[in-house]
Amino acid sequence: MGQKKLIKFAAIKAYENVLEFPQDMQGKWTAFFEALKNGTTAIDISSLSIKESHVASSVSLQNNNDNASTKLILELACGRGEYAVGLGRIFPEQHFIGIDLKGNRIWKGASIANKDGLKNVAFVRSQIELTSNYFTKDEVDEIWITFPDPQLRWSKAKKRLTHPKFLRLYQQFLKKEGIVHLKTDSPLLYNFTLKVIELYGLDLIYKTDHLYTEQNIDPRCLIKTYYEGLDIAQSSKIHYIQFSIGKDMPLALDAILKEAIKDIPMDAGELIRMEAEAARAKKEA
Numbered sequence: 001m002g003q004k005k006l007i008k009f010a011a012i013k014a015y016e017n018v019l020e021f022p023q024d025m026q027g028k029w030t031a032f033f034e035a036l037k038n039g040t041t042a043i044d045i046s047s048l049s050i051k052e053s054h055v056a057s058s059v060s061l062q063n064n065n066d067n068a069s070t071k072l073i074l075e076l077a078c079g080r081g082e083y084a085v086g087l088g089r090i091f092p093e094q095h096f097i098g099i100d101l102k103g104n105r106i107w108k109g110a111s112i113a114n115k116d117g118l119k120n121v122a123f124v125r126s127q128i129e130l131t132s133n134y135f136t137k138d139e140v141d142e143i144w145i146t147f148p149d150p151q152l153r154w155s156k157a158k159k160r161l162t163h164p165k166f167l168r169l170y171q172q173f174l175k176k177e178g179i180v181h182l183k184t185d186s187p188l189l190y191n192f193t194l195k196v197i198e199l200y201g202l203d204l205i206y207k208t209d210h211l212y213t214e215q216n217i218d219p220r221c222l223i224k225t226y227y228e229g230l231d232i233a234q235s236s237k238i239h240y241i242q243f244s245i246g247k248d249m250p251l252a253l254d255a256i257l258k259e260a261i262k263d264i265p266m267d268a269g270e271l272i273r274m275e276a277e278a279a280r281a282k283k284e285a
């Protein structure tokens with residue numbers, strides 16, 4: 001492994017705003033961000049309190065009126081965390097967590113957040129598949145998925161971060177009215193996600209297959225990520241979907257989905273991407 005990567009891995013171990021595969025964090029994120037804001041000493045997770053509304057026994061006793069409280073927003077497959085950091089600057093009263101497996105990428109966003117004193121931005125190094133270990137029911141308000149690997153091969157569809165397998169995982173901690181945002185340059189992932197929304201009867205809030213030609217763009221969508229800048233598919237067309245997942249997603253529909261997505265075509269940009277990704281994977285191996 002390169003020297004630069006090793007330095008970054010060591011750096012994030014010492015950062016207060018990065019947790020690696022954290023244990024026992026469910027319900028404690030409000031307390032964590034309070035500690036991050038207040039403290040200069042190391043944060044001791046075992047001393048953090050679980051938010052009242054997340055204590056199982058108190059849920060039924062109190063009117064869970066969380067509407068006015070600080071929101072917790074995740075950026076999944078965050079890479080360098082441009083959305084966690086960018087949204088953290090725009091909304092200083094809300095909390096943002098970027099999640100990615102690659103420590104050297106997280107290092108970038110975490111270093112910027114530290115340098116700029118963004119105490120409402122943190123990172124978790126982990127597989128996304130483990131996220132339900134870190135957040136309790138209704139703890140998360142929104143999820144951004146920014147330029148995830150589209151997993152172009154049909155046989156890899158279950159690895160797409162908007163596959164029902166992943167959406168069911170998010171349902172374990174996303175509020176019922178919580179929103180999922182997908183920003184991608186992959187028409188295949190865009191059309192796949194729309195098919196999932198249609199088949200499972202999820203609520204589509206907004207969609208566009210050419211974001212930057214839209215009038216009145218949501219300013220949050222103007223944040224650009226590293227991979228967006230790479231324009232791997234060479235299409236310059238950014239696709240964006242906003243939807244909610246507060247409905248049951250019956251397992252029985254998965255077999256129908258598997259067949260329905262066979263027909264989603266790949267365009268020339270996707271083929272360019274597939275070659276570029278194969279070359280990148282070979283270089284990284």
Ligand SMILES: C[S@@+](CC[C@H](N)C(=O)[O-])C[C@H]1O[C@@H](n2cnc3c(N)ncnc32)[C@H](O)[C@@H]1O
Nearest residue numbers: 077078079100101102127128146147225226227
């Ligand atoms: C194409 S990059 C996009 C990064 C960033 N969102 C951007 O737009 O620049 C995809 C990212 O997803 C991460 N990733 C892919 N699968 C993952 C998984 N199962 N768990 C955690 N991270 C994952 C990779 O490490 C990588 O940083």
